[in-house]
Amino acid sequence: MGSFNILSIAGTDPSGGAGIQADLKAFSALGGYGTTVVTALVAQTTTGVAAVHPVPPEFVTRQLTTLLDDVRIDAVKIGMLADTGVIEAVAAALDAYRLRNVVLDPVMVAKSGDRLLAAEAIEGLRTVLLPRADLITPNLPEAADLLGEDEAADLEEMEEQARRLLKLGPARVLLKGGHLSTGDSTDLLVEPDAPAVPFTAERVPTENTHGTGCTLSSAIAALLPQRAGVAEAVRDAKSYLTEALRRADDLEVGRGKGPVHHFHAWW
Ligand SMILES: Nc1ncnc2c1ncn2[C@@H]1O[C@H](COP(=O)(O)OP(=O)(O)O)[C@@H](O)[C@H]1O
Numbered sequence: 700m701g702s703f704n705i706l707s708i709a710g711t712d713p714s715g716g717a718g719i720q721a722d723l724k725a726f727s728a729l730g731g732y733g734t735t736v737v738t739a740l741v742a743q744t745t746t747g748v749a750a751v752h753p754v755p756p757e758f759v760t761r762q763l764t765t766l767l768d769d770v771r772i773d774a775v776k777i778g779m780l781a782d783t784g785v786i787e788a789v790a791a792a793l794d795a796y797r798l799r800n801v802v803l804d805p806v807m808v809a810k811s812g813d814r815l816l817a818a819e820a821i822e823g824l825r826t827v828l829l830p831r832a833d834l835i836t837p838n839l840p841e842a843a844d845l846l847g848e849d850e851a852a853d854l855e856e857m858e859e860q861a862r863r864l865l866k867l868g869p870a871r872v873l874l875k876g877g878h879l880s881t882g883d884s885t886d887l888l889v890e891p892d893a894p895a896v897p898f899t900a901e902r903v904p905t906e907n908t909h910g911t912g913c914t915l916s917s918a919i920a921a922l923l924p925q926r927a928g929v930a931e932a933v934r935d936a937k938s939y940l941t942e943a944l945r946r947a948d949d950l951e952v953g954r955g956k957g958p959v960h961h962f963h964a965w966w
């Protein structure tokens with residue numbers, strides 16, 4: 700079996716729970732070889748974001764072209780993009796290098812409430828990057844912001860919003876239900892002309908949920924080249940995340956919402 704090179708295009712987290720650091724842990728745990736392009740340096744920990752220092756778009760391009768001229772990339776996870784210039788730089792590289800298996804996590808705001816994408820850049824995310832994604836993985840507030848609507852309140856509204864997001868151009872939508880106040884944690888995979896597929900897991904009783912969104916999208920990217928289809932990759936990524944949440948309380952990292960605990964997966 701060959702090896703699979705997975706690229707994370709995202710911001711940083713010195714505490715290791717979210718962003719590029721989380722992505723690399725998930726890639727390794729799931730059998731991928733991790734590569735990175737940094738879009739922003741973020742001073743953040745388990746207690747929140749202190750400061751954001753975006754990388755100039757031309758240097759994001761320089762990182763991308765330098766990497767992509769040398770390394771074959773089998774899947775891409777896109778996370779924090781900071782501003783419109785970075786969005787355009789990433790879109791240009793996706794086209795120029797015909798990157799495939801593109802998973803876009805439309806990161807806007809950290810759990811602490813701090814902005815990771817300038818509000819005026821949401822339009823660029825919607826019009827420039829969504830149509831280039833094989834899969835987008837918004838949470839409920841991100842889906843609402845992309846559509847200019849209120850947040851979905853139940854699974855029926857989630858499916859309706861996911862279908863409206865499809866009209867913006869991504870091939871598939873995984874709408875994450877972590878923010879619903881239900882007893883379990885259900886995400887919906889929606890693609891055109893097919894019934895929605897629910898992925899349900901127990902809601903793990905932990906406060907240590909820093910990096911759940913990053914971990915899920917990077918786990919999906921790592922598994923896409925290794926699975927028969929997107930649904931299989933999402934199923935196994937969700938199992939991986941749920942187990943990483945179950946193990947989160949074993950870690951002693953910081954005073955706030957601690958990170959999930961990556962582990963070497965068994966498959
Ligand atoms: N306590 C929890 N137990 C199990 N799964 C969870 C829990 N919290 C979040 N998740 C799952 O983690 C993933 C990301 O969660 P969500 O909170 O929806 O997005 P984000 O982290 O981007 O805000 C989703 O698959 C969601 O269902």
Ligand SMILES: Cc1ncc(COP(=O)(O)OP(=O)(O)O)c(N)n1
Binds near residue numbers: 709718719806909913
């Ligand atoms: C650099 C960076 N990217 C993304 C996030 C958001 O990550 P997420 O997995 O949604 O977890 P929380 O931060 O919301 O706990 C981030 N914090 N930093």
